[in-house]
Each structure stands twice: as structure tokens, then as C-alpha cells.
Amino acid sequence: MVPQNDIERLKDLMDRGLMTAAQANVELVRIKRFRLVIGILPHDARKALNEAVKRGELKRMKKDRYKPECYYHPTFAYLANTARQMHAQRTIESVAKVADFNPALSPLP
Template sequence: MSRQNDVEHLQDLMQRGEMTADQANVQMVRNERFRLVINGLPARVRSALNAAVKSGELECLKKDGHKPECYYHPTFKHLAIAARNRREQEIRQASGCALVRMSEIHP
């Protein structure tokens, strides 16, 4: 299923009262296998995801340096780790590009 189809399906379940917004947020992470937390999360979403971690539905890798926090489906830890490593590498490369002396640009 595509991401758009997943969202529409979960919205339909919520509209029919078969799923809460908290359950939908957890299911979304499970469907996507992992979710990197780049720009923070609303408190309610974080609370739902943390409750899912406590119940064993999800797992979480805490932020570590440039590696972002990541919630993931328990059987896909390897994908979560790889995504975090890619993100860290992107940040390091972007930082390296930005650290150029003005004398190197305009001799």
C-alpha cells in the first residue's frame, strides 16, 4: 500500500470510530517500518508512541549526536539504524559544505 492509501485507510477507520488518533499514529509508524523524528513531535503523538513502546508495539532509538530519535516496528531495527546513519551522514556533509572560509570564496 502506498503512504497516501495508508493515510486514507486510517482516516476512514477513525471516521467510523474503529480507531483512535493515537492508534492511527502508532499504526502509521508500524506501516512505514520506522519514523525519524527530525523536527519534534506534538506532545500527544509522542505520548501515544511512547505508550506503544512500553506495550511492545514499537521500539525507540534515542537521539544520539546528529542521529535523530527514531520510532520503529520491532522487526525493522536494521532499517531504523540505517536511516539514522544516512541522516547523520547528510548532516555531516551539509556541515562540511557550509564551513568554507571567505578567503577561499573570494581570493
């Protein structure tokens, strides 16, 4: 979760014309250390994040089965990996509850 002060600072910079929405998206990921992409990410936000990856400001992990796509600050890869793993585990547990079977007996990773 991003502190409200950081969000307000980014909004203020955008209102004053010192930062674009694309730059704010990249800065938000840098502040949060990572961003899990669960569902749909708007095209302009994805484009800005991918450009930041090309410049080396951010890194990206592709979606892998139950693990979501993730953009992250290069220093904090371990946090991104942990968050992706936790999300995958919650997803598997949710499916297990709906399907009413024991996840310990499942062939899923």
C-alpha cells in the same frame, strides 16, 4: 513514504470512530516500519508512541549526536539504523558545505 491508500484507510477508520489519532500514529509507524523524529513531535503523538513502546508494539532509539530519535517496528531495526545513519551523514555533509571544510579531515564520527 507511506502509500496514499494506507493514509486514506487510517483516516477512514478515524472518521468512523474505530481508531483514535493516537492509535493511527502507532499504526502509521508500523506501516512505515520506522519514523525518524527530526524536530518537534506533538505531545499527544509522542505520548502514544511511548505507550506503544511500553506495550512492546514499537521500539525507540534515543537521539545520539547527529542521529535523530527514531520509533520503529521491532522487526525492522536494521532499516531504522540505516535511516538514522544516512540522516546523520547528510547532516554532517551539509554542515561541511556551509563551513567549507573537508569532512574526511574532520574529527567528527
